[in-house]
Amino acid sequence: MIQSLTKAQNQVDLIRDQDWTRADMLRSSQWQLTIPAVVFQEFHQASANPSAGLQHLDQLARTIQKELFDGSGIVLLRGVPLNFSELVCRNFYLALGQRIGKPIDRYGLVYDVTDLGRSYQTSRIPISQTNAETSFHTDSSAIDCLPDVVGLMCLRPALSGGESQVVSVPAVYQRLAASDPKAISLLHQDYIRDIVTPGSAFSLENLRKNQFPIFSHQGRRGLTFRYMRYWIERGHQKAGALLDAAQTAAFDALDRTLCAEDLVLQFKLEARDILWVNNFKVAHNRTNYQDYAEPDQKRLLLRMWLEQV
DSSP: OHHHHHHHHHHHHHHGGGOOOHHHHHHOOTTEEEOOHHHHHHHHHHHHOTTSOOHHHHHHHHHHHHHHHHSSSEEEEEOOOTTSOHHHHHHHHHHHHHHHSEEEOTTOSSEEEOOOSOOTTTSSOOGGGSSSOOOSBOSOOOTTOOOSEEEEEEEEOOSEEOOEEEEEHHHHHHHHHHHOHHHHHHHTSEEEOOOOSTTOOOOHHHHHHOEEESEEEEGGGEEEEOOOHHHHHHHHHHTTOOOOHHHHHHHHHHHHHHTOTTTOEEEOOOTTOEEEEETTTEEEEEOOEEOOSSGGGSOEEEEEEEEOO
């Protein structure tokens, strides 16, 4: 454990240039992009003539990649025309995503995020299929499924609520390492995650194999963060290996830091907005929401998981 703690402390100096606070992001416009009209003109031309190139879409994807992997880890895109049909939006979103990275299809290439009227606490479903607050997390609780990028395109916002919150993992790590180094050490240990990802067969043996650290340091990714507290606690409960008091205290310290007011950036995705986040450098949360009664007006987001190539 002492070796793990020393390693954790040594990493702090390596990640300072990647962190940001809420104030930093409010002062910067680099993470917010308006899609140029020429991108859509080119996209329509290519729809009619598949041999036509998509050079401007390629250029947009490269700009997004740079901000995701070398900048803040967040890109908020605006400017998709409101008169685009949902089918055209899906096709455009997929075409852009395929240029940013390699799609991971565990939930399908494009996955509908909408409330199905069920509870993740009583059904084996992801929280994305409910209207509940997700808490700060990264996507995927499966040991063998590691999305580098998460994309969300808003087709229909909720009646109220459903705001997006994001926080810099390096900033959280740095603050927690300074205030509670014991917690940092404990968060480098392996933790069991419940099995909820499609294609993952549930058994007690598979459950016990599905464990990995919250913080780790992985090759090209550097500092890596994989966390959703609920699935960890439920995984340990099902495995008969409850978290001890020190581990629970470390999780509490992490959650307090993730929710620090000066670190959290909040905004609402409006219709046709697209959000891309680095899934290892940025933790995200969605607040709970109230939906419309009419099925064709209910909140609907499109999610993509991408692997960096």
